[in-house]
Amino acid sequence: MPKRESKTSAAAATPLPRGENNKSWSHVFSQLANGTSNFAGKPQAFMIALMIVLIWAASGPFFGYSDTWQLVINTSTTIVTFLMVFLIQHTQNRDTLALQLKLTELIIAFKGAENRIATIEDMEEDDLERLHEDYRQRAEQTLAQLQRRRPATQAN
DSSP states (O other), X not given: OOOOOOOOSHHHHSOOOOSGGGOOHHHHHHHHXXXXXXXXXXXXXXXXXXXXXXXXXXXXTTTTTOHHHHHHHHHHHHXXXXXXXXXXXXHHHHHHHHHXXXXXXXXXXXXXXXXXXXXXXXXXHHXXXXXXXXXXXXXXXXXXXXXXXXXXXXXX
């Protein structure tokens, strides 16, 4: 069996997805969710949905506006909505995590910043409330100091 060469890049340190051709179900789902979410936000997707509704509405007289005719659009939209919730939620979770990582990098890199803020999303609700109150008070104190300085600055 040939020995694998070790890579030194940061990407090499990241484990590859499992499965055939390095594509796990999670990876496939992620690609599907991102692609669907990107397409769903485009004008073409809206136009396709609008055309389906217009065709359905125009077919009403042909089907006599029957219960089955109404059930087709109700069931279709319910199924599409149900599936889209999961796909869009996955995309939103991924985007939120990416944003948190970017902010974490900035907080850690910024000299004088409180590094505990970098992992604020992991805090308990009570801790978040206390921290919010602390920052609110600090902001009020800073504003009061700025207002005290302003008249002295304007007098010069």
